[in-house]
Amino acid sequence: MTNSTARSADSRAGRKEWTAFVVLLLPLLLVSMDVSVLYFAIPAISRELDPSSTQQLWIFDIYAFALAGLLITMGSLGDRIGRRRLLLMGATAFGMASIGAAYAQSAEMLIAARALLGVGGATLMPSTLALVRSMFQDDKQRGQAIGIWSGAMAGGVALGSVMSGLMLGHFWWGSVFLVNVPAMLLLLVLVPVLVPEFKDPSPGRFDLLSVPLSMGAVLPVVYGLKEIAAEGYSPAMALCITSGLAVGFVFVRRQRGRADAMISRELFTGRGFGSGIVLNTVAMFAMMGSAYFTTQYLQSVLGMGSMEAALWSLAPSLAVGVAAPTAGVVAQRVSRDYVIAAGFLVAAAGFAILLLASTDSLWILLAGAAVIGCGIVTVMALVSDMALGAAPAEKAGSAASLLETGQEFGGALGMALLGSLGTAVYRDDIADFAPAGLPADALDTVRETLGGATVVAGQLPGKSGEAVLEVAREAFVHGMQIAAAGGAVVLVAAAVLAAVLLRTTACCQAVAPAPQQATDEPVTEVLPAG
Numbered sequence: 092m093t094n095s096t097a098r099s100a101d102s103r104a105g106r107k108e109w110t111a112f113v114v115l116l117l118p119l120l121l122v123s124m125d126v127s128v129l130y131f132a133i134p135a136i137s138r139e140l141d142p143s144s145t146q147q148l149w150i151f152d153i154y155a156f157a158l159a160g161l162l163i164t165m166g167s168l169g170d171r172i173g174r175r176r177l178l179l180m181g182a183t184a185f186g187m188a189s190i191g192a193a194y195a196q197s198a199e200m201l202i203a204a205r206a207l208l209g210v211g212g213a214t215l216m217p218s219t220l221a222l223v224r225s226m227f228q229d230d231k232q233r234g235q236a237i238g239i240w241s242g243a244m245a246g247g248v249a250l251g252s253v254m255s256g257l258m259l260g261h262f263w264w265g266s267v268f269l270v271n272v273p274a275m276l277l278l279l280v281l282v283p284v285l286v287p288e289f290k291d292p293s294p295g296r297f298d299l300l301s302v303p304l305s306m307g308a309v310l311p312v313v314y315g316l317k318e319i320a321a322e323g324y325s326p327a328m329a330l331c332i333t334s335g336l337a338v339g340f341v342f343v344r345r346q347r348g349r350a351d352a353m354i355s356r357e358l359f360t361g362r363g364f365g366s367g368i369v370l371n372t373v374a375m376f377a378m379m380g381s382a383y384f385t386t387q388y389l390q391s392v393l394g395m396g397s398m399e400a401a402l403w404s405l406a407p408s409l410a411v412g413v414a415a416p417t418a419g420v421v422a423q424r425v426s427r428d429y430v431i432a433a434g435f436l437v438a439a440a441g442f443a444i445l446l447l448a449s450t451d452s453l454w455i456l457l458a459g460a461a462v463i464g465c466g467i468v469t470v471m472a473l474v475s476d477m478a479l480g481a482a483p484a485e486k487a488g489s490a491a492s493l494l495e496t497g498q499e500f501g502g503a504l505g506m507a508l509l510g511s512l513g514t515a516v517y518r519d520d521i522a523d524f525a526p527a528g529l530p531a532d533a534l535d536t537v538r539e540t541l542g543g544a545t546v547v548a549g550q551l552p553g554k555s556g557e558a559v560l561e562v563a564r565e566a567f568v569h570g571m572q573i574a575a576a577g578g579a580v581v582l583v584a585a586a587v588l589a590a591v592l593l594r595t596t597a598c599c600q601a602v603a604p605a606p607q608q609a610t611d612e613p614v615t616e617v618l619p620a621g
Contacts, residue, residue, distance in 0.1 A: 103228075103229045103232060107285075108226045108227065110285055111222075111226060111285045111286045111287070112223060112226065112227075112236055112239075114278070114281050114282060114285050114286060115219045115222055115223065115286065116219075116239075116240070116243050117274060117277070117278050117281075118178065118181070118182060118185075118215040118218075118219055118275075118278055119215075119216070119219050119240065119243055119244055119247065120243060120244075120246075120247040120250065121185070121215075121247070121271055121274055121275070122158075122185075122212040122215050122216055122247070123243075123244045123245075123246075123247030123251065124247045124250055124251030124254060125154060125208060125212065125251065125271070128251040128252070128254065128255045128267045128268070129150065129151060129255070129267070132255050132259060132264045132267050133147065133150075133542070134390075134542060135259060135263070135264040136150070136201070136264050137542065139263075139264065140195070140196075140197055140198045140201060141198070142198035142201075143198075144539050144540060146198040146199075146202065147198075147540075149202050150198065150201055150202055150205060151506065152503055152506065152507065153202055153205045153206045153209065154205045154206070154208055154209045154212070155209070155499050155502055155503035155506075156209065156309075156310060156313055156314070156503055157205075157206045157207075157208075157209025157210055157212075157213065158209045158212050158213050158216065158495075158499045159309050159310075159313065159496055159499040159500045159503060160209075160213075160305070160306040160309050160310050161209070161210055161213035161306065162213050162216060162217055162492040162493075162495050162496040162499065163305045163353060163354065163489075163492050163493065163496055164213070164301075164302045164305060164306075164353070164492075165177065165181075165213045165214045165216075165217055165218075165488075165492060166217035166221065166488040166489045166490070166491055166492020166493070166495075167297070167298075167353040167354070167488065167489050167492065168214075168297065168488075169214075169217060169218050169221060169290070169488035169492075170221075170290060170291040170294055170485070170486060170487070170488035170489055171290065171291060171294040171297055172290065173288045173289070173290040174217075174218045174221045174222050174225070174288070174289050174290065174487075174488055175218070175222065175282060175283075175286050175287070175288040175289070176288065177214050177218050177488075178214065178215060178218035178219065178222070178278075178282060178286075179278075179279060179282060179283070180214060181211050181212070181213070181214025181215040181218065182211075182215065182275045182278045182279055182282075183211075183275070183279065184207070184210060184211035184214065185208060185211030185212060185214075185215060185271060185275055186211075186271060186272050186275035186276065187207075187211075188204055188207035188208040188210070188211050189208065189268040189269060189271035189272055189275075190268070190269070190272060191203075191204040191207065192204035192205060192208060192265070192268040193265035193266065193267075193268040193269045194265060195265070204268075208268075216491070216492075216495045217488050217489075217491040217492040217495055218488070218491075219240075220237075220240065220475075220479070220487075220491035220494070220495065221289070221487035221488040221490070221491040222286060222289060222487075223236050223237065223240060223479075224479045224482070224484065224487040224490070224491065225289040225484060225487055226287070226289075228484075230480060231423070233476060233479070233480065234419045234422070234423075234472075234476045235416065235419055237419075237472060237475050237476040237479065238415040238416040238418060238419040238472040238476070239415065239416060240472075240475075241415040241468055241471045241472035241475060242411065242412045242413075242414070242415035242416060242468060242472070244471075245378070245408065245411050245412075245415070245464060245467075245468045245471075246408050246411065246412050249404055249405050249407070249408035249411075250405070250408070252386060252400075252401045252404045252405070253401040253402060253404070253405045254267065254270060254401075255267045255401060256398040256399075256400060256401025256402065257398065257401065258270065259398070260396075260398040289487070291485040291486065291488075292485070293485075294351075295350060295351030296351045297351075297353075298345075298349060298351060298352065298353050300345070301342065301345060301346070301352070301353040302353075304338060304341060304342040304345065305342055305353065307334075307335065307338040307342075308335055308336075308338045308339030308342045309335070309339075309496070309500065310335065311331045311332065311334050311335030311338070312331075312332050312335035312336060312339070313335075313500065313503055313504060313507070314331060315328040315329070315331035315332035315335065318331075353489070354489060354493065355483075355486050355489060357483055357486060358482050358483070358486055358489060358490055358493070362481055363477045363478060363480075363481045363593070364477075364478045364481040364482055364490070366474070366477075366478075366589075366592040366593060367474040367475065367477045367478025367481070367494065368478060368493055368494055368497045369497070369588075369592065370431065370470060370474045370585065370588070370589055370592070371470070371471055371474045371475060371478070371494055371497055371498050371501070372497035372498060372500060372501035373435075373501060373581065373582075373585045373588075374434075374435075374438075374467045374470040374471050374474070374498075374501070374585075375467075375471070375497075375498045375499070375501035375502040375505065376501035376502065376504055376505035376508075376581065377438055377442070377463065377467055377505060377578055377581065377582055377585075378463065378464065378467045378502065378505070379501070379502035379503070379505040379506050380505030380506060380508070380509030380510070380574065380578055381441075381442065381445070381459075381460065381463050381505075381509075381575070381578060382460075382506075383505075383506045383509060383510040383513075384445075384509075384510075384513060384570075384571040384574060384575075385404065385456055385459075385460050386400070386404060387541065387567070388448075388456055388567070388568075388571065389403055389404060389453075389456075391541045391542060391545060391564075391567065392450055392541070392564050392567060392568060393451070393453060403453070403457065404460075406457050406461070407457055407460040407461035407464050408464065409461075410461045410464065410465050411461065411464035411465055411468050414464070414465040414466075414468045414469050415468045415469065415471070415472040416472075417469075418430060418434065418468070418469040418472050418473055419472060419473070419476070422473055427473055427477065427593070428589070428590065428593035428594060430469065430473060431469075431470055431473050431474060431589045431593065432586045432587075432589045432590045432593075433466075433469075433586075434466045434467070434469035434470040434473070435466060435470060435582045435583070435585045435586035435589060436466070436582070436583065436586045437462060437465060437466030437469070438462070438463045438465075438466030438467045438470070438582050439466070439578075439579045439582035439583050439586070440462055440466070440579075441458075441459045441460070441461070441462030441463030441464075441465075441466060442459065442463060442575040442576070442578040442579035442582065443459075443575070443579050444458055444459035444462060445459040445571065445572065445575035446572050446575055446576060446579075448568060448571065448572065449568060450561075450564045450565060450568055459575075466582075470589075471498075475494060478490065478494050479491065479494070509574040509577060509578055510574070512570070512573060512574045512577055513567070513570030513571055513573065513574040514540075514570060515570070516566070516569055516570035516573045516574075517541070517563075517566045517567050517569070517570040518538050518566075520562075520565070520566035520569055520570070521534075521537055521538045521544075521562065521563065521566050522538065524562050524565075524566070525537060525538075525559070525562055526555065526558045526559055526562065528555075529547075529559070533547045533550075533551075537559060537563060541563050541564070541566075541567045544559060544560065544563030545560065545563070547559060548560040548563070
């Protein structure tokens with residue numbers, strides 16, 4: 092047996108690693124569930140806490156923004172103090188923030204609790220993916236594990252909606268957060284027993300100044316883009332975006348000039364790492380942008396109750412759950428570059444299907460959502476494996492955090508930009524086609540959201556209410572169609588971008604000189620479980 096063959100056999104994960112992997116899926120599911128858990132709870136929250144339309148958007152968005160702003164920090168911290176240790180700290184924070192969200196007495200309190208959930212989630216996400224990278228050294232096994240990981244994350248988004256519907260059918264809206272608490276307690280018990288500790292043996296000092304710099308780079312840009320998409324251009328928002336880009340420039344310069352940088356230059360020496368981050372960001376942009384419309388369509392256009400809508404929203408995830416592991420198998424037989432580009436084109440076809448929807452098109456909606464999900468999860472599984480495989484093992488936490496920062500940034504941006512595009516079309520249609528004779532305050536409420544239009548329609552007599560609701564539903568579907576067209580264009584462009592980036596990567600790999608001597612995997616300090 093050759094040395095390389097022996098090394099390959101020794102690096103294969105066994106039953107212990109796969110059992111630990113199953114445990115790590117628990118925090119992943121909970122964090123991804125919290126992205127969607129509010130979709131069907133918003134009507135109940137609106138009745139109890141009476142948030143404004145801006146507060147309602149922040150209740151949705153602040154969780155993803157906090158995640159995106161802190162992932163880089165937490166990934167670097169996990170490399171230094173230990174990824175398992177950070178995972179346990181995050182589980183504690185996530186559970187406590189869930190209790191705070193469940194018992195919030197105002198919209199402001201709920202926004203603050205959602206922000207704290209984002210902080211806790213920012214510790215969980217890079218820790219789980221970095222531990223997967225460290226436990227699975229064999230390329231084929233790592234690809235399988237990351238395929239399952241990607242499918243579980245996408246499934247968690249759908250499961251969050253189902254869990255929300257189940258809880259709201261029997262309990263008050265705060266119960267959708269309390270479900271996190273026993274799961275986090277279980278995680279705190281099992282992880283120390285089953286999951287080994289991994290950390291960088293020579294991490295250098297932790298760069299505290301880079302923490303506010305990384306947040307100051309991400310958050311102003313996301314906020315400014317969201318506000319411009321929703322309200323139109325303003326000098327204040329242009330200044331906000333410019334300030335974020337300026338801080339980002341300072342952050343990048345600092346990382347390039349420090350030996351103990353939060354983002355190590357070593358990460359970008361691996362072929363495919365940067366491309367993986369870019370493509371993963373675009374993929375999540377499309378997935379969350381589509382989810383913004385499909386969930387509202389089920390409840391507000393088709394008039395389903397929360398439980399019925401939650402169950403129907405789970406249907407596309409059955410196909411999605413198969414797509415990620417299948418993509419890994421196909422990529423072993425066909426060039427991975429082609430499979431990734433094809434995944435974007437499949438997702439674009441799903442958006443095209445949504446163009447056919449009317450106000451009574453359940454099966455068209457489900458088919459479009461399933462095709463979008465299959466294409467996007469295929470892309471996410473393959474580019475995540477590509478990026479993590481290119482990163483040094485001792486920097487797995489930082490690598491995972493960059494991958495997920497782009498992912499969360501893309502998801503928040505997808506909901507903000509595609510959602511705001513649809514909202515702008517909705518408001519224009521309401522202004523043009525709203526029934527005559529509506530009081531000014533009622534018309535303003537109808538123009539805000541489809542949910543507001545439903546409330547106003549219920550207060551009007553007979554055919555007047557039906558007329559308002561019909562116009563509002565038609566306007567929402569029109570907005571969804573325009574947003575779907577935009578999403579399809581973005582994904583076709585992403586397929587072309589993927590082909591160009593990955594072909595460039597392949598060419599660079601082909602011309603790169605072979606190493607003079609095979610070396611072992613970079614050393615990562617490992618502490619046993621228990």
